[in-house]
Amino acid sequence: MAITLSGDQALPGPPLSSRLTPAQVWGIVLLAPYLLVFLAFVVYPVCYGLWLARAPGNYVALYNDPIFARAAVNTLIFLVIGINIKMLIALFLSGFFAVQRPWIKWLSVIFILPWAVPSIPTILSVRFMLNPEWGVINHLIFSFTGDDGPNWLNDPTVALSMAIGVHIWKSLPFWTLILITGRLAISHDLFEAAEVDGASWWQKFRYITWPSMQTLYVTCTLLSMIWTLGDFNSVYLLTGGGPADLTHVLSTLGIRYLRLDQLSLAMASIVCAMPFVLPLVYFMMKRLSR
Amino acid sequence: MKLPSLREVATEARLLLIGIPVFLWTMIPIYHMFLFAISPKEDAFSGKLWPDHPTLHNFEIVFKQQHYFLRDFYVQFWNSTVIAASVGVLTLFIATAAAFSISRLKVPGGRMVLNLALFTYFIPAAFLAVPMYRTMGNYGLLNNHWSLILAMVTIASPYAIWVLKQASDKLPVELDEAAVMDGATTLQIFRLVYLPLMMPSLVAIGTYAVLLAWNEYLYAFLLLSNDREITLPVALGNFLAADDSPWELLMTTGFIYALPPAAVYYAFRRYMVGGLTAGAVKS
Numbered sequence: 001m002a003i004t005l006s007g008d009q010a011l012p013g014p015p016l017s018s019r020l021t022p023a024q025v026w027g028i029v030l031l032a033p034y035l036l037v038f039l040a041f042v043v044y045p046v047c048y049g050l051w052l053a054r055a056p057g058n059y060v061a062l063y064n065d066p067i068f069a070r071a072a073v074n075t076l077i078f079l080v081i082g083i084n085i086k087m088l089i090a091l092f093l094s095g096f097f098a099v100q101r102p103w104i105k106w107l108s109v110i111f112i113l114p115w116a117v118p119s120i121p122t123i124l125s126v127r128f129m130l131n132p133e134w135g136v137i138n139h140l141i142f143s144f145t146g147d148d149g150p151n152w153l154n155d156p157t158v159a160l161s162m163a164i165g166v167h168i169w170k171s172l173p174f175w176t177l178i179l180i181t182g183r184l185a186i187s188h189d190l191f192e193a194a195e196v197d198g199a200s201w202w203q204k205f206r207y208i209t210w211p212s213m214q215t216l217y218v219t220c221t222l223l224s225m226i227w228t229l230g231d232f233n234s235v236y237l238l239t240g241g242g243p244a245d246l247t248h249v250l251s252t253l254g255i256r257y258l259r260l261d262q263l264s265l266a267m268a269s270i271v272c273a274m275p276f277v278l279p280l281v282y283f284m285m286k287r288l289s290r
Numbered sequence: 291m292k293l294p295s296l297r298e299v300a301t302e303a304r305l306l307l308i309g310i311p312v313f314l315w316t317m318i319p320i321y322h323m324f325l326f327a328i329s330p331k332e333d334a335f336s337g338k339l340w341p342d343h344p345t346l347h348n349f350e351i352v353f354k355q356q357h358y359f360l361r362d363f364y365v366q367f368w369n370s371t372v373i374a375a376s377v378g379v380l381t382l383f384i385a386t387a388a389a390f391s392i393s394r395l396k397v398p399g400g401r402m403v404l405n406l407a408l409f410t411y412f413i414p415a416a417f418l419a420v421p422m423y424r425t426m427g428n429y430g431l432l433n434n435h436w437s438l439i440l441a442m443v444t445i446a447s448p449y450a451i452w453v454l455k456q457a458s459d460k461l462p463v464e465l466d467e468a469a470v471m472d473g474a475t476t477l478q479i480f481r482l483v484y485l486p487l488m489m490p491s492l493v494a495i496g497t498y499a500v501l502l503a504w505n506e507y508l509y510a511f512l513l514l515s516n517d518r519e520i521t522l523p524v525a526l527g528n529f530l531a532a533d534d535s536p537w538e539l540l541m542t543t544g545f546i547y548a549l550p551p552a553a554v555y556y557a558f559r560r561y562m563v564g565g566l567t568a569g570a571v572k573s
Contacts, residue, residue: 037447104309124530136339258423285405
């Protein structure tokens with residue numbers, strides 16, 4: 001780089017090190033480890049993956065694969081139904097856990113467990129509970145009704161519902177916790193004033209709680225959507241994508257192609273989700289970097 | 291003692307009507323796992339809610355590695371431990387340095403790096419796994435613990451930087467200015483002023499990274515395959531390969547595997563809830 005002073009006389013600019021303060025040099029040095037990780041394990045893989053998925057033939061192959069269509073629909077069901085049920089329950093329970101009682105405090109400590117313990121043993125535990133011959137659920141159904149219970153994981157609709165149930169079981173505590181934080185931030189005076197005016201619980205929720213929590217609730221729902229797209233365990237460990245590959249979602253489908261050594265198809269199936277993911281990401285980044 | 295009024299009893303009953311189902315919903319899969327762990331094989335498969343002859347025999351089999359699937363139990367437990375600890379240390383190092391650089395030193399371009407990091411945080415984990423797997427192959431790291439360590443550091447760092455940056459911003463600038471006046475160098479400020487004040491957030495982030503790595507299944511299952519290299523969750527997944535899986539041993543091993551994270555979580559709960567939820571979603 002050169003700075004032109006007058007006419008054709010060019011002087012070399014000052015060296016980089018003298019333009020930066022020592023603190024800024026340290027800043028760059030301290031930022032470097034993360035940048036290296038980011039370049040090596042995010043930028044390079046993502047670019048490489050996109051390059052692998054570039055051939056239009058991949059998308060034709062996906063379009064012709066009935067499993068892909070089914071996985072896309074399942075993913076939508078998971079997102080629209082699963083997340084709304086989860087967030088509504090979390091909103092409801094955040095009110096329950098905000099009530100001051102010693103036993104509710106204890107229950108809230110226990111309630112965190114699904115989030116704190118690893119997925120694999122607990123989801124496999126649910127899987128065995130649903131076993132049609134040996135599982136405890138069908139044992140109970142038999143002892144009460146004398147009939148054999150359903151084969152829970154053999155019907156794709158039922159199996160997918162069970163996977164959504166497992167997903168809710170696992171992630172409900174986290175979202176409830178966040179919404180409790182939001183609820184506790186509401187000034188108590190508002191509720192006391194409403195109490196004096198004789199407001200019903202619904203009026204208090206409608207005119208005090210909901211308006212102050214609306215933004216948080218929407219943000220949580222969006223973030224939950226992104227994370228749910230990345231949830232591999234709930235479906236894979238419970239159903240393995242079965243029966244007959246009918247309960248796959250996009251995250252398990254990508255891994256399935258990967259295991260079949262069809263990396264470009266795996267990448268292409270993920271690229272297909274990008275039109276849904278990118279607006280969510282954009283919206284989240286705008287909200288968080290305000 | 292004053293008797294509670296009818297109204298109070300009704301309120302309490304309504305609360306219990308929610309509390310009892312919540313308790314059952316939370317505990318049933320965990321209790322079922324525990325039930326299998328203390329049941330002899332016959333009892334486990336009979337659908338009883340409490341075994342006729344509770345026993346610790348399953349734990350004995352696991353701890354003595356007396357089953358084909360458990361040959362490498364201690365090695366795998368050790369692998370999980372080493373990987374989780376390494377991820378915790380590396381994430382803390384990388385994220386603290388980055389947060390200090392962005393928030394306190396106002397490094398040029400820092401804001402952009404934070405946004406890039408946030409962007410990674412929003413890539414669904416299972417989606418990144420596909421290209422990451424191939425990348426680790428290209429780097430020659432497959433079946434090497436470093437592949438899983440680096441992958442988990444990549445996933446944990448963005449959130450770690452984000453939370454630590456939020457916490458750093460809350461520390462008053464005057465502290466740094468005063469230290470500079472006293473002639474402190476940048477590194478001295480980092481070590482003597484910044485790190486001590488950030489301790490609660492660092493504990494929260496370290497715990498988060500350790501738990502993330504300990505509990506991880508997908509990346510571990512993709513990146514490691516050799517029996518003596520894999521972590522405990524991958525070993526648990528491999529139990530399912532057999533038609534006659536020893537479920538009572540699977541559940542016992544799973545129970546042992548789930549204990550450390552639960553213990554760590556409860557030990558650091560105060561830090562975690564405050565430190566992590568504050569950064570997760572800014573309302």
